[in-house]
Every structure is written in C-alpha cells, then in structure tokens.
Amino acid sequence: MERRHFLRASVLGASTVAFSGSLWQGAALAAPAQNATGPYGALLAADSNGIQLPAGFTSQVIARSGRTVPGTSYTWHNAPDGGACFADGTGWIYVSNSEINPGGGASALRFNSSGTVTSAYRILSGTRTNCAGGKTPWNTWLSCEEVSLGLVYETYPFGGTAAVQRPAMGRFKHEAAAADPVRKVIYLTEDESNGRFYRFIPTTWGNLSSGTLQVLVAGSGTSGSFSWANVPDPDGSPTATRSQVSGSKSFNGGEGCHYANDTVWFTTKGDNRVWQLNLNNNTYELAYDDSLVSPGTAPLTGVDNVTGSASGDLYVAEDGGNMEICLITPDDKISPFLRITGQSSSEITGPAFNPAGNRLYFSSQRGTSGSSSGGITYCVTGPFR
Template sequence: MQRRVFLRAASAGAGAVAVSGALWQGAATASAAAVPGAGPYGPLLPPDRNGVALPQGFTSRVVARSGRPVGGILWHGAPDGGACFPDGDGWIYVSNSELPLIGGVSAIRFRADGSVDRAYRTLWGTTLNCAGGATPWQTWLSCEETWRGKVFETDPYGRREAVARPAMGRFKHEAAACDPERRVVYLTEDEEDGCFYRFAPERWGDLSAGRLDVLCVTPDGKAVEWRRVPDPGARIFGPQTRHQVAEARHFDGGEGCHYHDGVCYFTTKGDGRVWAYDARRETLGTVYDARADGGTLDGVDNVTGTAGGDLYVAEDGGNMEINIITPDGVVAPVVRVDGHEESEITGPAFSPDGSRLYFSSQRGASGFVAGTDGVTYEVRGPFRR
C-alpha cells in the first residue's frame, strides 16, 4: 500500500513564495516534519580502524587516497561528486576533482569480488569539478562550480572523449539529475541567490542542443512554473543566468540533486534544507529543514537515494556524517568519519546491486584546502534497497 504524506509549506524567504505538494508517490519522499529518530540500522558504533563509525553489521575500507597509486594512476586531489555504473560482472565508480585548472574526473573499475581492477582519467584540465549526475544512457555529467562554469559529459568506461555541453548553461554549476519521464535534466546552482534549472534537450540522449528553463514563482505568488532563460551562455558583460528572468525563484546555495519516481530532491546548504520538486504536480516543498530540529543534519550537501525511497544526505562540515531520511520521516546517521573536522563528505553513490556505498572525505584529516589529503571509502552492509 502506498503511503501519502503532505509536505509542509516551505518558507521561501523575503519576497518569495511558500508552496507545498503531495509528494509521496510510491514511497518517493519523506515528510517535511522529518525529525531525528531511531534509524533502520541502529546506532553508530565506535569508529573502526579507518576512523569510520558505522552501525552493527557494516564494514569500511579505504579504496583510494589523493596523490597515491590506485589501479595504475595517482588518485586525484579534492574528490567530490561521484556515481556508480555497471560494467559486466563488475562496476565503476567515477569521482570529480574539485581543484582549479587541474580538475576533472577519475574512475575506478572494480571486479565482481570488489577488488580494484584498474583506474583511469576520463576528464582533465577543467576547473572545480564539484558534483554532477549520471544519465540513463550511462554517461557522467561533471559540473564546474565556477563563474560561467560548464557541464562536461564524460564516458565512465573511458572509451570516448569528454564533451562540453554549453547549451546546459554557463553558471556556477553544482549537481544534475535526469528525469526520463519528462526527458529533462535538473540542475542546481551554488550561489547565495542561485536558481533551480531544467534542461530539455532537442533529442533525449543528446545534450548538445536544447532549452534551458528556470523555476519561477507565478504572478499570483501561489505556485511555481518554468520560464525560458534567454541567454544560457551568459555573455561576460550581460546578466548571469540567475538574473535574466525576474520571476526566478532563488535558493541559498544549491548543492546535491537526485531524481526518483516523479520527484527531484535537491539541497541548499545556506539554509540547511532538503527540497522536493514534484514534477507531476509542479509543486515545491521541503522534506527536511535543519532549523526545525536544531541542525541534526548540518551542512546538507551531496544527496543520493535508493529505489525504496530512502535518501542519503552527506554533510559539508557538521560532524562529517551521511544521514538517512526514511520515507517515514526519520533522520538518522548511517556513517560518520571521525578526525576530519575541516573536511566534507562528498560523492555518495551505491554500487549497482546496492550493497556498497562509496564516498569521500574531500580534504581528509589535515583539512588542507588544496585537497591533497582526500580519502575515498567503501562501506559494505545490509543497506535497504
């Protein structure tokens, strides 16, 4: 039986609007009143030898460290957004590098038993590749978090050259999430007054051309709608994309983005919220607000999810946790990395079978801003599918 939970109207800030929607479609979302509680895996145990605190029955391992050999390459600095892709009897984890000028994407291929087969670069020479998103046609969209940044479409399998996709807009990109039902890609923007966008390609599966829209408030202030961005390329001396449409809805620091069953979830670190855009009803609500519970989940950032409706939200700072938000509206820690107080959790992604969770501590124990102390982990355990 499908549960249905109505989201509390989200406070939108000065000059904006608050709207809500019934977003519980096939266990697709949690209540806006999501609060700390007993998670499905139980409490975290003391940290293991890798400094990772996990529930009973879960184990961790370090798969890569910045500047050290893994699978035939040196792992990149400042590991950020990531995703997993199936590959025969194994799988691939891709990871962005949020370094200026020498950023890009690296990939690790794992064998069926979880051992590292090889590693390789799929994009290089770009700037501050932060988050991104996987496509249904098995490519990885790597997003530059810089002024007039680009989206690069990369091949996780390393067979084809990466291609810039300027039609998806030139702005401070953060994350992307594909909606195969409406054949659009949602995009977040990491600015204090950033926007939430959708890109509709002329042909699904080809991101070389299409229309960029921005989420707007309707004239009566009671709903949201999409309006075309006049100049997605954002000419240097012209207005930037977020300032081109007067009715655009602004968000405080857009971060992670995840689509599931008609709903696109995205996070805003400036106000500690997890949002839910119901694409079927074209309504906007929140599933979590840090200010409502004292910030148990602090510094919301990258987000991923499962087919069963669980969301996994990583912290930028806070106490370096990945928290689950269950369809029942419970927020609980699943992973905590101790001793990395000046770092952030990045790139959470599940292996294709759902049994392994990959993520990184971007700056590691040293917290060095150049990201040369990054650590990429794997956690195995009885994750809900």
C-alpha cells in the same frame, strides 16, 4: 499516507489506481523530516578507518589522493568530490570529480564482481573546480564546473571517448545534475547565495548538444506551486542566467540533486535545507530544514551531496557539521547513518551506491590533513535495505 510512500505507490500502481487531487494535496503537505532512531540502529565506536557505523556495516579505504590506487598504476586525484556508479558487466565503475582549480577533471575506478579495483583512469582533464554532477540514463557522467560561467562536461566512464563541453546546458556556477527519463530533462543546481534551480530540455533525448534551458518560477515561500520559464541567454553573459527571468525563485547555495519516482530533491547549503519538487502536480515543499527539527538538535548541517537507495531512503552528505552522512526515510524520519571522526576540516562528498545497492562509495575530500591532497575515497558494505 506519507508523501514519498505515496509517490512510490503512484508510480507502481498507476495502471490500476487513480488518485484524486485532494489526496495529492494532503501528501504534498507532509512536515519536513524529524529526528528518530535510524532503521539500522545507533552508531557504534569508530572502526580502524575512523568511521562510526551501525552494526553489520564495515568500511574500507579504496583510494587516497596523490597515491597509487592499489592494484593499478594510476595516481588518485586531489579533492575528490561528486560521484556515481555505473554497471559494467559483472562489475561496476565509480567515477569521481576533482574539485581543484586549475586541473579539476574526473577519474574512474573499475571494480570486478567481488568489489576489487581492476583499473583506474582519467575521464576528464583540464577543467576547473569540478564539484558535483550527475549520471545520465545513457551511461555518461555530467561533470559540473563550480566557477563563474562554468560549463557542464559530458564524460564517458567506460573510456575510449573524449569528454565534450555542453554549453547549451548553461554557463553558471554549476553544482549538481539529475536526469529525469520520464520528462526527458536534466535538473541543475547553482551554487550561489541567490542561485536558481534549472532544467535542461534536450532537443533529442540522449543528445545534450542542443536544447532549451529553463529556470524554476515560484513564490518566496517554502511550499507552493511552481512553473518553468525559458532562460533567454544560457551563456550567462553579459547578464547572469539567474538574473534573466523575473519571478524565478532564489535558492541559497544549491548543492546536491537526486531524481526518483516523479520527484526531485535538492539541497541548499546556505539554509541547511532539502527541497522536494513533486513533479506530477508541480508543487514544492521542504523535505528537511534544520530549524524545524524536533526533538533535540538537528543531525544534518552543512547539507551537500545527496543520493538515494532502492528503498527510497535519501542519503545526504555533510560539508562540515559532524562529518556525517544522514539518512532521510520515506516516512520523513532523519538520523545519522555514519560519522567520520578526526577529519573536522574536511567534507563528505560523492555518495553513490553500486548497482546491487549493497556498497556505498563516498569520499572525505580533505581527509585528516585538511588539504586537497589529503582526500580519501571509501566504501561501506552492509545490509542496506
């Protein structure tokens, strides 16, 4: 039984099936993802937007940096980065960070049931280098500053409420966040070459104004068991949060983070890895390592933002590489899902599915120009499984 099949089965069948510790151990030691033909087949020639997709999928440009979003009077922000979707009646909202300094912040696009933009607006202003972030179960967007002593800002995609600083979640070079409603915690990555992996335990679930910041403690290997330890001074001054706890595990450039079914995945760009924490038994392992892929060359380099689909597939965006979003299936196979051509000086950011799971939003942060003013936000529609 492959490890993510096992994880899904353990959640869906927990009320009727008991699993032994030995079976858990066998599932946890599955090998990192290997090359295979993707579930949607080979990529076709680039379409009119310069995107190579499998048969049955189509792309469209939703917004361009510095230009008015079609159908609105709102000018789309520069350097679009991390994003997420929120259900909104019969439609949905896609939020996107702006990774510029100064300025930063985040914007939102509201769609009707047919996927047409009906409005666009600002939800966060005056911040710095807002890179990734994460969605909460109470429908807010955590926008993270990727700067020294950066903050997490809780923003409100539906509008009408001002964004709020959440300093209790720590001051460090924040990257991404992922909410775990089972354990009632928020996981956080740190974009430093010796960054750490954190979790924030709110005093009250749904209120991020106070709580406890913890850091992952583990050995130096690529698999094993882990525990959590409190970070004494979450404000990171005078001692950086990553240097406060002896035995905390170092990760080389934390990037994207995604939670589903008692598992959290996160990426590290410095070594092109996707890590997997098995939260039911407190073990960790590699879901992907570009140095361990066979046969042939590794399809995924420059690992960055990550999201998941209802089927359990992981979609990992590249910062560089071949400008691909790669797909890792629950049975540990990896393949390119799409490739953007003619934009080698950019990176892919903000992958997120709409609530129905049939549209994937993402951006090319610097587009064809290679500058932050050239960002392009796309939507891919098709028969996602």
